[in-house]
Amino acid sequence: MSRVRLGAIGAGWWATSNHFPLFAARDDVEMVGVCGLGPDLPGIRDRFGFGFATEDADELLDAGLDAVVISTPHDLHHPLAAKALERGLHVLCEKPMTLRADEAWDLAARVEQAGTVFLVPYGxxxxxxxxxxxxxxxxxxxxxxxxxxxxxxxxxxxxxxxxxxxxxxxxxxxxxxxxxxxxxxxxxxxxxxxxxxxxxxxxxxxxxxxxxxxxxxxxxxxxxxxxxxxxxxxxxxxxxxxxxxxxxxxxxxxxxxxxxxxxxxxxxxxxxxxxxxxxxxxxxxxxxxxxxxxxxxxxxLIPPARFIDLITGACAxxxxxxxxxxxxxxxxxxxxxxxxxxxxxxxxx
Missing domain, CATH: 3.30.360.10 (Dihydrodipicolinate Reductase; domain 2)
Known part of the structure; x- marks a missing residue:
């Protein structure tokens, strides 16, 4: 894979201060789209070089992505990660991965079935x-x-x-x-x-x-x-x-x-x-x-980079x-x- 087509769901504090600058600086990542809420979204799109911005998570997930980073409020992690895994996407999901044990092990089962990279960025x-x-x-x-x-x-x-x-x-x-x-x-x-x-x-x-x-x-x-x-x-x-x-x-x-x-x-x-x-x-x-x-x-700094390296095969x-x-x-x-x-x-x- 020459470039990882990456989408992002959640464009708040942590995503814009940590994840997006790291991904945008990589030559092997294409910033396809960002999903979020609020009037700052177009500016975030332009600042980090995303191709488009949307408030619809399904629109983003259906944009031909290879991978997605999920940095939403905690209670939204499970449904969004589940949707991404259903589409066979690699997922970086912020911590806590979910709020309930049944949701967590549901994602574990979905990851095994999808056979994709799933990383939770614990520094x-x-x-x-x-x-x-x-x-x-x-x-x-x-x-x-x-x-x-x-x-x-x-x-x-x-x-x-x-x-x-x-x-x-x-x-x-x-x-x-x-x-x-x-x-x-x-x-x-x-x-x-x-x-x-x-x-x-x-x-x-x-x-x-x-x-x-x-x-x-x-x-x-x-x-x-x-x-x-x-x-x-x-x-x-x-x-x-x-x-x-x-x-x-x-x-x-x-x-x-x-x-x-x-x-x-x-x-x-x-x-x-x-x-x-x-x-x-x-x-x-x-x-x-x-x-x-x-x-x-x-x-x-290392977990987002490791996520991409796992996808490309540069690291295991x-x-x-x-x-x-x-x-x-x-x-x-x-x-x-x-x-x-x-x-x-x-x-x-």
Whole structure:
């Protein structure tokens, strides 16, 4: 394939500040069309070189595309991705992939049937230091995992509280994030869907684990959506885990993503804030991964590029497949259901 004919559904804050500039700069991508809402759509079309603009998703999907990027509000991901897969298109779908477990596994089944590339752009899954950690785990360096800690905290209280000032400064976007995407329960707002999706997808890609049940609690602390999340997880195979999240780091503080894995042969610690990957084996072996300063900062440059490379055959490594994303979705779905039932343990699958 010489050029990937790409369409985009969703032309808001994240799409225009991250995805569209990356795709438009590639010689192997043809920007066929963009679907969105609002008076800015013609300007977005012209700025990024799309052939046409429309408010009709079906019109875009029927425009002879090879691939589509979906960056809409969370609750629209499933129906749009399903339509794209029905047409045999490659799909880059923003996170969270869906809001419900049944929707997530429906997409997984559709991807298998379509045989196309499906990538959810989790930036930390593509960092060199997490790739190095993944190699250690795949080589069995800590043995069988018995306990997993997965924590995330970020300076996003303003985003989920409808004041996106700091986020706009961080990502330099000219398009304000729509509060209904981030602070409305009906649209999948809140810290679990908005942020724990990152840490849990990193955990599942690294380890291959799948949650079997969870007992969880979330609180909004004055927000209409969750700002703080905590859960105790039982994984398939018997391992235990803990999950936590907090939206209230001070603006400008480094993101915290802390994954600690305790196995039958050793311990692996991954800490993006302190930029550390450290292996300690019970036989006395120690290994620290060399990390370039600043590498722990979140950015999402590699996943869109990897999406195109997977389509053209330039690369075969998908670190955020539909299966990884579905395991994250089903855990968050169950966590929120558990909290609504006063923390009772609920089945994840």
């Amino acid at each position: 930390w899954n593509y960092k060199p230091f997490t790739v190095a950690a993944k190699r250690m785990l795949d080589a069995g360096r800590i043995g069988e995992i018995q306990y997993a800690l997965c924590h995330m905290a970020s300076p996003t209280r303003g985003l989920f509280g409808s004041d996106p000032t700091h986020m706009l400064e961080r990502w330099n976007s000219a398009t304000a994030p729509n509060p209904t995407t981030w602070s409305s329960p009906a649209h999948g707002g809140g810290y679990a869907h908005g942020q724990i999706t990152h840490s849990s997808a990193l955990l599942f890609w690294l380890t291959g684990l799948r949650a079997a049940s969870v007992s969880g609690r979330v609180i909004g602390a004055g927000s209409p959506v969750d700002l703080f999340d905590a859960g105790v997880i039982r994984f398939d195979g018997g391992a235990l885990g803990s999950l936590s999240g907090a939206a209230t780091l001070a603006d400008g503080d480094k993101y915290q993503v802390d994954i600690r894995l305790f196995g039958t042969e050793g311990v692996l610690m991954i800490d993006v804030e302190r930029e550390r990957v450290s292996l300690s084996r019970y036989d006395g072996e120690r290994e620290d991964v060399a990390i370039t300063p600043g590498e722990g900062e979140y950015e999402c 490594e998908n670190n955020s497949t539909v299966d990884v994303a579905a395991r994250s979705v089903e855990l968050i779905d169950a966590l929120l259901r558990s909290s609504a039932q006063d923390g009772v343990e609920v089945a994840v699958h």
